[in-house]
Amino acid sequence: MAAIHPTAIVQPGAQLAADVEIGAYTVIGEHVEIDSGTHIGPHAVITGHTRIGRDNRIFQFVSLGEAPQDKKYAGEPTRLEIGNGNTIREFCTFNCGTVQDAGVTRLGDDNWVMAYVHLAHDCQVGSHAIFANNAQLAGHVLVDDYAILGGFTAVHQFCHIGAHSITAIGTVVLQDVPPFVTASGNTARPYGINSEGLKRRGFAPAAIAAIKRAYKTLYKSGLGIEDAKREIALDIGECPELQVLLNFLIQSTRGIIR
Numbered sequence: 268m269a270a271i272h273p274t275a276i277v278q279p280g281a282q283l284a285a286d287v288e289i290g291a292y293t294v295i296g297e298h299v300e301i302d303s304g305t306h307i308g309p310h311a312v313i314t315g316h317t318r319i320g321r322d323n324r325i326f327q328f329v330s331l332g333e334a335p336q337d338k339k340y341a342g343e344p345t346r347l348e349i350g351n352g353n354t355i356r357e358f359c360t361f362n363c364g365t366v367q368d369a370g371v372t373r374l375g376d377d378n379w380v381m382a383y384v385h386l387a388h389d390c391q392v393g394s395h396a397i398f399a400n401n402a403q404l405a406g407h408v409l410v411d412d413y414a415i416l417g418g419f420t421a422v423h424q425f426c427h428i429g430a431h432s433i434t435a436i437g438t439v440v441l442q443d444v445p446p447f448v449t450a451s452g453n454t455a456r457p458y459g460i461n462s463e464g465l466k467r468r469g470f471a472p473a474a475i476a477a478i479k480r481a482y483k484t485l486y487k488s489g490l491g492i493e494d495a496k497r498e499i500a501l502d503i504g505e506c507p508e509l510q511v512l513l514n515f516l517i518q519s520t521r522g523i524i525r
Contacts, residue, residue, distance in 0.1 A: 269283045269284070269285060269286065269287040269288070269289065270286075270287070270288040270289070271283075271288075271289040272289060272290055272291040272292075272293070272309070274291045274292050275289045275290065275291060275292065275293045275294070275295070276293070276294045276295065277289065277295040278294075278295060278296055278297040279297060280297035280298065281295045281296065281297055281298075281299045281300075281301075282299070282300040282301070283295070283300075283301050284301060284302050284303035284304075284305070285303070286303050286304060287301045287302075287303065287304075287305050287306075287307070288305075288306040288307065289307050290306075290307055290308045290309035290310070290311065290327065291309040291310070292309055292310050293307055293308070293309060293310060293311040293312070293313070294311070294312045294313070294314070295307075295313050295314075296313060296314035296315060296317070296332065298314075298315060298316045298317070298344075299313050299314065299315075299317045299318075299319070299332065300317070300318045300319065301313075301319045302318075302319065302320045302321045302351075303321050303322075304321050304322040304323075305319055305320070305321065305322060305323040305324075305325065306323070306324050306325065307325045308325060308326045308327040308328075308329075309327045310327045310328050311325060311326075311327060311328065311329045311330075311331070312329070312330050312331070312333070313325075313329075313330075313331045313332055314331075314332045314333055315331075315332030315333060315334070315345075315346070315347060315363045316332070316344050316345065316346040316347070316363065317331055317332030317346070317347040317348075317349070317363070318346070318347070318348050318349070319331075319349045320349060320350045320351040320352075320376070321351040321352070322351055322352045323349060323351065323352065323353045323354075323355065324353070324354045324355070325353075325355045326355065326356045326357045327357055328357050328358050329355055329357065329358065329359045329360070329361075330359075330360045330361075331347060331349070331355075331359075331360075331361045332347040332361065332362075332363055333360070333362055333363070334362065334363065335362040335363055335364065335365050335372075335387065335388030335389075335406070336362060336387065336388070337365050337367075337388055337406065339365065339367060340365055340388075343365070343366045343370070345363040345364040345365055345366060345370045345371060345388075346363055346364060346370060346371040346372070347361055347362070347363045347364070347371070347372045347373075348371055348372070348373045348374070349361070349373075349374045350373075350374060350375045350376040350377075350378075350394065351376045351377070352376050352377040353374060353376065353377065353378045353379075353380065354378070354379050354380060355380045355384075356380060356381045356382040356384075357382045357383075358382050358383045359380055359382065359383065359384045359385070359386075360384075360385045360386070361374065361385075361386040362386065362387055362388045363388060364388050364389045365388045365389055365406075367389075368388070368389035368406075368407055369389060369391075370389075371389070372386055372387075372388055372389055372390050372391075373390070373391050373392060374386065374392045375392060375393045375394035375395075375396075375412070376394040376395075377394050377395050378392065378394065378395065378396045378397070378398070379396075379397045379398070380398045381397075381398060381399050381400045381402075381418075382400050382401070383400055383401045384398045384400070384401070384402050384403070385402075385403045385404060386404050387404055387405050387406040387407075387408070387424075388406045388407075389406050389407045390404045390406065390407065390408045390409070390410070391408075391409050391410070392404075392409075392410040393410060393411050393412040393413075393414070393430070394412050394413075395412050395413045396410055396411075396412065396413060396414045396415065396416075397414075397415045397416070398416050399415075399416060399417050399418040399419075399420070399436070400418045400419070401418055401419045402416040402417070402418065402419070402420045402421075402422075403419075403420070403421045403422065404422045405421075405422060405423055405424035405426075406424045406425075407424050407425045408422050408423075408424065408425070408426050408427070408428070409426075409427040409428065410428045411427075411428060411429050411430035411431075411432075411446065412430045412431075413430055413431045413464070413468065414428045414429065414430060414431065414432050414433070415432070415433040415434070415461075415464065416428070416433075416434050416438075417433070417434045417435045417436040417437070417438060418436045418437070419436055419437045419438075420434045420436075420437070420438045420439075420440065421438075421439050421440065422440040423439075423440060423441045423442075425520070425521060426440050426441070426442065426443055426444070426521055427443040427444070427515070427518075427519065427520075427521070428440070428443075428444050429443070429444055429445045429446030429447070429448065429511075429512070429515050430446045430447075430511055431446055431447050431461055431464055431465060431468070432444045432445065432446055432447060432448045432449070432450065432461060433448075433449050433450070433461045433464060434449075434450045434451065434455065435449070435450070435451035435452075435458075437453065438450055438451050438452060438453070438455050439452070439453040439454050439455060440454075440455045440524070441454045441455065441521075441524075442454075442455070442521045442522050442523055442524045442525075443515070443519045443520075443521050443522065443523045443524070444523070444524055445457075445485070445512060445515055445516065445519075445523050445524075446511050446512050446515050447460045447461055447465065447478050447482070447512065448460060448461065448482065448524075449461050450524055454524075455524045456524060456525070457482075457486055457524055457525070459479075459482065460475075460478055460479055460482050462475055462479070465478070470508070473505075473506070474506050474508050477502055477505065477506035477508070477509060478506070478508065478509065478512070480502065481499045481502065481506075481509055481512055484498045484499055485499070485516075485523075486525075492516065492523075495516075496513060496516050496517065499512060499513050499516075500513055
């Protein structure tokens with residue numbers, strides 16, 4: 268049987284795997300599903316149409332699956348989906364999606380989410396990301412795999428944070444941050460590539476050198492964005508990792524930080 272503290276409230280209809288642990292005074296709503304190996308700390312509130320995967324560690328005082336902070340929301344049964352192996356620290360708030368978008372807010376697998384992080388409605392977060400304390404996402408934000416958001420980073424709605432990028436403490440993001448880029452400031456500006464992160468993740472020296480060249484093409488050459496994309500495309504044969512950057516630039520709707 269699930270290890271449910273006697274002071275916890277698990278509403279009828281909630282679906283908990285047999286080995287889930289629920290801490291004292293935690294509240295689990297009727298539409299919540301929690302898979303095996305997940306531990307929920309005390310004083311957490313998990314509500315809405317929320318599905319939580321395997322082997323997550325969720326700390327005290329979090330609020331997951333609550334109604335979105337969107338004045339258009341009218342009680343539709345939108346969702347929050349959390350994958351496997353995530354760590355979610357104290358006072359985090361993740362809201363459900365809205366019918367104006369995909370109707371679901373998602374967090375992937377193996378993410379490290381520190382205290383006071385907010386994921387607003389319809390955010391789509393990949394896997395292996397790190398959110399430092401007080402990182403805040405407005406609605407409809409996309410965060411790709413292995414991105415790192417520094418403490419007190421604030422991301423405007425509809426922005427896209429690329430894979431393997433990193434932001435400094437207190438960064439305010441109003442446009443898209445391309446993959447591999449280091450961003451800092453209010454408002455965010457590019458400061459080279461996340462070379463240390465790429466080394467730690469096993470990128471070959473030749474690939475890192477090619478990414479640096481692509482960064483210079485994008486930001487230092489004086490080329491317009493369309494010409495820069497064409498130049499970057501020429502190097503993809505020697506560095507397939509650049510396809511991620513090119514795809515990001517093609518798909519960007521808010522424009523990239525400059």
